[in-house]
Amino acid sequence: MHFPSARHYAAIKSFGGYRPARVVTNDELATQVDTSDEWILTRVGIRERRFAAPGETAVSMAVEAGREAIERAGIAPTDIDLVLVASCTLPTQLPSAAPEVAHLLGIGAPGAFDINAACAGFCYGIGQASHAVQTGAAETVLVIGVEKFTDWVDPSDRSTYIIFADGAGAAIVGRSPEQRIAQTVWGSAGDRPEAIIVRDRRSLIEMDGRAVFRWATTEVRDEITRICAASGLSLRDIDVFAPHQANLRIIDSMVRALDFRDDVVVARDIAVSGNTSAASIPLAVRALLERGEARSGDKVLTIGFGAGLTFAGQVFEMP
Ligand SMILES: CC(C)(COP(=O)(O)OP(=O)(O)OC[C@H]1O[C@@H](n2cnc3c(N)ncnc32)[C@H](O)[C@@H]1OP(=O)(O)O)[C@@H](O)C(=O)NCCC(=O)NCCS
Incomplete structure (x- = not known):
């Protein structure tokens, strides 16, 4: 027998952030650990970052980002039928955050689940949302990337404390007359779980910075061409490159190695946001839109990469 199957097209309708x-x-930070403004700026490219207030949680930040994405899409919360929350820094394993975030936003009884693909989580979420819309499993999806790293970073570990930060970014994915989110490309290197790890429920984040840097500037960088090819475009067609904001040197190494146009807009939000993992790409894209550096209709290439090791990316048309 053949089950009924639907076929729709999907697009990103808006971005939001908190x-x-x-x-x-x-x-x-230099008053707390042995580091300096000069070292952090030259090695990582971060000038400043945001830390959540004591009362702020991953859920409360996710709600703020989600609310803005809903408003900017011009839809009602009740239009949403699937909520995905990507995060690797939730305070507990159970329950997942997505149902509570949905409830607090006034979204009634949607499909709701979390995604843990670390810093690649938002791109995994956009892929899942696009597939759900295309198959008809959902009509309008809220995808949120949120992190509260200050709960999980050891303030005496200068290699992680200076990098990771807090924040949330969100996007609405819905039906469209044409497909405006290209095929997601994803992968992992599970032979290196120790590169970024929280060993057990009483531990904090440990990172082998050099191993992550090497992976990001070799294997991950090579995947960017594959992500672009999956969209049917060439790198010369890309208007905006919005990679995960892990380290400015990683971003610059990717740009140098790839055949982007000279006028490609590159997201460098890390300077003011630090590494917000699953939140970094939507926050960076939102900042480009707010400053008028990116425009509706631009072809945007994203790639998220991080603990696992996992990566995912896709090309989409800017809402
Ligand atoms: C963590 C990271 C910034 C370290 O930079 P690096 O250039 O690789 O630095 P190294 O680890 O080689 O250390 C160089 C020196 O700086 C020191 N150092 C490390 N962190 C420091 C800090 N915050 N401030 C000052 N000195 C620091 C080291 O102790 C070392 O000193 P030594 O030469 O006397 O032993 C870099 O490896 C990185 O960004 N890696 C990727 C991490 C990442 O993106 N993670 C998230 C992925 S999603």
Whole structure:
């Protein structure tokens, strides 16, 4: 027998975000660990980052980002029938965050689940949302990437404390007259779980920075061409490159190695946001839109990569 099957097209309709109010400079961190503004700027490219207030949670930040994405899409919360929350820093394993985020936003009884693909989580989420819309499993999807790293980073570990930060980004994916999200390309290197790891429920994040840097600037960089090819475009057609904001040197190495146009807009939000993992790409894209550096209709190439090791990316048309 043949089950009924639907075929629709999907597009990103809007972006939203939430950045905690508290700005933490490199000089402030240098009063707590042995580091300096100059070292962080030259090795990582971060000038400042945001840390959540004590009362702020991953759920509360996700709600703020989700609310903005809903408003900017011009839809009602009740139009949404699937909510995906990508995060690797939730305070507990059970229950997942997505149902509570949906409830707090006034979204009634949607499909709701979390995704843990670390810093690749948002791109995995956009892939899942696009597939759900295309098959008819959902009509309108809220995808949120949120992290509260300050709960999981050891403030005495200078290699992680200076990098990771808090925030949330979101997007609405819905039906479209044409397919405006290209095929997602994803993969993993599960032979290196120790590269970024929380060993057990009482531990904090440990990172082998050099191993991650090497992987990102070789194997991950090579996947960018594959992500672009899956869209049927060439790198010369890409208007905006919005990679995960892990380290400015990683971003610059990717741009140098790839045949983008000279006028490609590159997201470098890491300077003011730090590494917000699953939140970094939507926050970076939102910032480009707000500053008018990216425009509706632009072809955007994203790639998320991080613990696992996992990566995922896709090309989409800017809403
Ligand atoms: C973590 C990272 C910034 C370290 O930079 P690096 O250039 O690789 O630095 P190294 O680890 O080789 O250390 C170089 C020196 O700086 C020191 N150092 C490390 N962190 C420091 C800090 N925050 N401040 C000052 N000095 C620091 C090291 O102790 C080392 O000193 P030594 O030469 O006396 O032993 C870099 O490896 C990185 O960004 N890796 C990728 C991490 C990442 O993106 N993670 C998230 C992925 S999603």
